[in-house]
Amino acid sequence: MAIVKLNNKAVSNATAFGSITGLGSMIFIKKLTASGSATLSFVDGTDGVVLDSTYKEYYFTFKNIHPSTDDTNFQVNFSIDSGSNYNVAKTTTYFRSIHNESDATALLGYEAANDLAQGTGFQTLCDDIGSDNDQNANGTLNLFNPSSTTFVKHFIARIAVSQSADYAMDLNTAGYGNTTSAIDAIRFKMSSGNIDAGDICLYGIA
Numbered sequence: 001m002a003i004v005k006l007n008n009k010a011v012s013n014a015t016a017f018g019s020i021t022g023l024g025s026m027i028f029i030k031k032l033t034a035s036g037s038a039t040l041s042f043v044d045g046t047d048g049v050v051l052d053s054t055y056k057e058y059y060f061t062f063k064n065i066h067p068s069t070d071d072t073n074f075q076v077n078f079s080i081d082s083g084s085n086y087n088v089a090k091t092t093t094y095f096r097s098i099h100n101e102s103d104a105t106a107l108l109g110y111e112a113a114n115d116l117a118q119g120t121g122f123q124t125l126c127d128d129i130g131s132d133n134d135q136n137a138n139g140t141l142n143l144f145n146p147s148s149t150t151f152v153k154h155f156i157a158r159i160a161v162s163q164s165a166d167y168a169m170d171l172n173t174a175g176y177g178n179t180t181s182a183i184d185a186i187r188f189k190m191s192s193g194n195i196d197a198g199d200i201c202l203y204g205i206a
Helices: none
Strands: 002-005 011-014 026-037 039-043 057-067 072-079 090-100 106-110 117-119 123-129 137-144 153-162 167-177 185-190 195-205
Touching (some): 072 153, 123 153
Antiparallel strands (some): 002 011, 026 195, 057 195, 072 123, 090 167, 137 153
16 A cells, blocks of 8 residues: 555555545635624625535534523524525434533433424524633534535534533534525524624635
């Protein structure tokens, strides 16, 4: 076996019998920074945002997402009409692990209250974020082939949260937007109050 450095700087194993396949490049598209913002929205074709057939996968990063309201939820929804409506039907799963600062509680469980079964409302990505000065949420969301007019639109999110009652939480959400129309916009918000601070970056996976 040999190690081969590819043009895109990815590293791949090569054998005499196999072909070389590099990892996809991550292309930065847009950064939105919250400052007492009710919503942060990425709309294809608006202000430099690309969310179309250019990439088969889109990747969002959440950094230092801080709510203005204590004990609130960070949420997402999708649009098929350039952001006129964020109401795509979604079927999802949601589970979390928790551990508190006093070491008294450590749990892993499915959270039925935060899943959707063909629900058109906003999907919770993490719940109970604390609004203390040092509390926030950080993580990622992958959206797969949103421009397809054949398949439903799968997404996966994972977020680490400093919870309002001083729990460390690892939140995992997955599911699909049950539409064969192209998704061309995505919106993030809190279930109550504003996004006080933090930023969301959008990347395309080549």
